Amino acid sequence: MSVHLLEARDVAMHFGGVKALDGVDFRLKKGELRCLLGPNGAGKSTFFRCLTGTHKPTRGHILFKGTDIAGKERHDIARAGIGVKTQVPSLFDGLTTHENLWLALRTVRNAVAREEKIADVMERVGISPLRDNVLGRMAHGQRQLVELAMVVASDPDLVLLDEPAAGMTDGEVERLASIIRDLNRTHTVVVVEHDMHFIRMIADQVTVFHQGRILAEGHVESILANQTVRDVYLGKKHGA
Amino acid sequence: MTLSTFCRASGTHVALAAVAMLAAIVIFPKVAPLYTLINVTLYMSMGVFALSLALLWGYGGILCFGQSAFFGLGAYAYAIAAINFGDTTLASAFAIGIPALFAAGLGYFLFYGRLSDVYLGVITLTVTLILFKLINSTGGDAWRIGEARLGGFNGIPNTPLLTMPFTGIPLSPANLFTLACIALFATYALCKRLITTRFGRAVIAVRENEVRAELLGYNARRLKLAIFVISAGIAGLAGLLFANSVFVSPTMFSLSMAAQVLIWVVVGGLGTLFGPVAACFALQIAAAALGKLGLIDPNIVLGLVLVVFVVFVPGGIQPALAALLARILTPPRGSPGHMREEAAR
Ligand SMILES: Nc1ncnc2c1ncn2[C@@H]1O[C@H](COP(=O)(O)OP(=O)(O)OP(=O)(O)O)[C@@H](O)[C@H]1O
Numbered sequence: 001m002s003v004h005l006l007e008a009r010d011v012a013m014h015f016g017g018v019k020a021l022d023g024v025d026f027r028l029k030k031g032e033l034r035c036l037l038g039p040n041g042a043g044k045s046t047f048f049r050c051l052t053g054t055h056k057p058t059r060g061h062i063l064f065k066g067t068d069i070a071g072k073e074r075h076d077i078a079r080a081g082i083g084v085k086t087q088v089p090s091l092f093d094g095l096t097t098h099e100n101l102w103l104a105l106r107t108v109r110n111a112v113a114r115e116e117k118i119a120d121v122m123e124r125v126g127i128s129p130l131r132d133n134v135l136g137r138m139a140h141g142q143r144q145l146v147e148l149a150m151v152v153a154s155d156p157d158l159v160l161l162d163e164p165a166a167g168m169t170d171g172e173v174e175r176l177a178s179i180i181r182d183l184n185r186t187h188t189v190v191v192v193e194h195d196m197h198f199i200r201m202i203a204d205q206v207t208v209f210h211q212g213r214i215l216a217e218g219h220v221e222s223i224l225a226n227q228t229v230r231d232v233y234l235g236k237k238h239g240a
Numbered sequence: 241m242t243l244s245t246f247c248r249a250s251g252t253h254v255a256l257a258a259v260a261m262l263a264a265i266v267i268f269p270k271v272a273p274l275y276t277l278i279n280v281t282l283y284m285s286m287g288v289f290a291l292s293l294a295l296l297w298g299y300g301g302i303l304c305f306g307q308s309a310f311f312g313l314g315a316y317a318y319a320i321a322a323i324n325f326g327d328t329t330l331a332s333a334f335a336i337g338i339p340a341l342f343a344a345g346l347g348y349f350l351f352y353g354r355l356s357d358v359y360l361g362v363i364t365l366t367v368t369l370i371l372f373k374l375i376n377s378t379g380g381d382a383w384r385i386g387e388a389r390l391g392g393f394n395g396i397p398n399t400p401l402l403t404m405p406f407t408g409i410p411l412s413p414a415n416l417f418t419l420a421c422i423a424l425f426a427t428y429a430l431c432k433r434l435i436t437t438r439f440g441r442a443v444i445a446v447r448e449n450e451v452r453a454e455l456l457g458y459n460a461r462r463l464k465l466a467i468f469v470i471s472a473g474i475a476g477l478a479g480l481l482f483a484n485s486v487f488v489s490p491t492m493f494s495l496s497m498a499a500q501v502l503i504w505v506v507v508g509g510l511g512t513l514f515g516p517v518a519a520c521f522a523l524q525i526a527a528a529a530l531g532k533l534g535l536i537d538p539n540i541v542l543g544l545v546l547v548v549f550v551v552f553v554p555g556g557i558q559p560a561l562a563a564l565l566a567r568i569l570t571p572p573r574g575s576p577g578h579m580r581e582e583a584a585r
């Protein structure tokens with residue numbers, strides 16, 4: 001068995017002619033906190049969708065805890081221990097925060113333990129006042145927090161967060177950064193994020209995606225100083 | 241559609257229903273003329289039918305246009321088994337088991353084939369129409385299963401009445417009425433209970449967001465298949481009761497039967513259980529009265545009622561009444577809107 005919790009080997013995902021991913025090699029050790037960055041359309045979300053079973057990769061292997069999960073069913077992968085907060089929040093819109101979290105605690109069978117866990121997670125993420133609010137009527141930033149709470153509650157071995165800070169107020173972003181750092185004490189975490197300020201708050205190891213491939217990987221400061229990265233990432237972003 | 245039926249105890253509703261049923265069982269057969277008694281037994285069977293779709297569509301989010309297929313299959317399975325076995329107890333099990341089995345096969349194809357909702361509607365409708373055609377064309381003597389002649393569009397007029405287990409004495413109309421009451425109550429209580437179990441909540445989760453449910457580890461296809469099968473079993477039970485209050489005929493598979501149950505659920509309130517049963521009773525009583533007057537085709541009125549509800553009361557009777565009740569019961573100061581509305585359900 002490999003020493004890595006997650007190991008993607010030569011993963012490709014083509015949509016017709018579009019090569020959203022084109023040979024991604026990615027390794028992650030247990031306990032790491034990694035940030036993925038890259039310009040729009042670089043393939044970050046597609047990579048997450050391959051990891052969680054929404055897409056079956058065109059090519060390549062994804063080893064999670066040593067087993068190849070590429071192309072497996074979404075619920076099987078979830079049960080194996082990968083949890084995701086998707087880029088566009090995916091929630092039970094007709095239900096309340098409490099009910100959403102109740103459903104996230106699929107494996108907790110004891111009712112009392114379940115309620116305790118729900119209260120605990122709501123407290124940690126700072127959404128206790130939203131307990132009985134229906135998700136469909138909440139602001140984007142709040143929805144992001146509830147989705148994060150669901151992932152935290154379901155307690156996966158690997159936590160994937162796709163642009164969790166989007167739509168949040170400054171206060172919420174601060175809180176989010178501390179939640180993620182806190183989460184990383186017990187969990188392996190991968191975060192897709194555009195905001196450099198936010199990235200600096202949470203991570204020191206980053207991986208840069210570009211046109212479906214990994215362009216660079218390393219410590220955040222050296223990556224940000226890297227001229228190629230500056231050209232494709234910052235250049236494009238400013239030019240857009 | 242927002243509903244948080246979810247984590248709330250359902251005890252009071254079930255208790256009220258139990259009291260109503262007991263009262264009906266004790267009083268109604270004593271005061272009602274035979275004709276009315278039989279008619280109300282028929283309405284009860286339709287109430288069970290309404291629950292089958294209320295559960296499937298309202299909580300499973302699965303819009304089945306062919307619920308009448310299971311209803312008809314249940315009745316035919318009962319009639320055929322009863323004629324062949326000469327015993328109605330085992331035949332009753334067939335009435336529930338055969339539609340459930342059929343739904344398991346059909347549902348496997350629908351859900352594991354990952355067909356979209358539109359196709360699901362089209363296919364369930366088509367299957368119903370095929371069964372309707374098929375049963376209608378079984379007029380000849382060659383069409384028989386064992387002792388039972390299928391009888392084409394005439395149906396099976398000699399559908400055996402349910403008998404008491406062991407003694408073999410056929411049930412009286414009053415007995416049948418009692419049985420229908422118990423069946424309706426039991427189905428209601430079962431559905432009410434089901435939606436608060438872990439399984440039921442998972443089904444609701446899939447209705448709300450299938451992708452998110454799967455990302456949390458719920459096996460969405462298996463859950464949909466399970467609720468589809470349960471719903472078909474309930475529709476089969478309704479078919480059994482119907483067969484005992486009238487007799488088995490191909491109209492059970494008909495499009496108007498499939499449409500009626502949809503209308504009951506829409507009018508009663510999607511995502512509720514009591515509402516569709518109430519709508520089923522009210523609309524059938526109204527249709528019977530209109531039919532007696534003979535001024536206008538009840539089907540046209542039924543269609544109008546549907547349109548009026550979709551346009552003006554899109555939530556259906558039950559939520560509308562609950563909201564009204566909440567408004568009457570609470571002082572008109574600033575009220576935290578939806579929470580009370582939902583608490584009232
Ligand atoms: N289902 C799909 N069908 C066709 N093309 C797709 C599909 N999903 C993604 N793509 C394409 O793949 C490429 C990568 O998209 P992806 O969403 O993974 O990028 P991203 O890095 O997450 O970008 P962003 O920062 O904007 O979220 C884009 O060109 C996108 O248009």
Ligand SMILES: [Mg+2]
Pocket residue numbers: 044045046087162
């Ligand atoms: Mg993305």
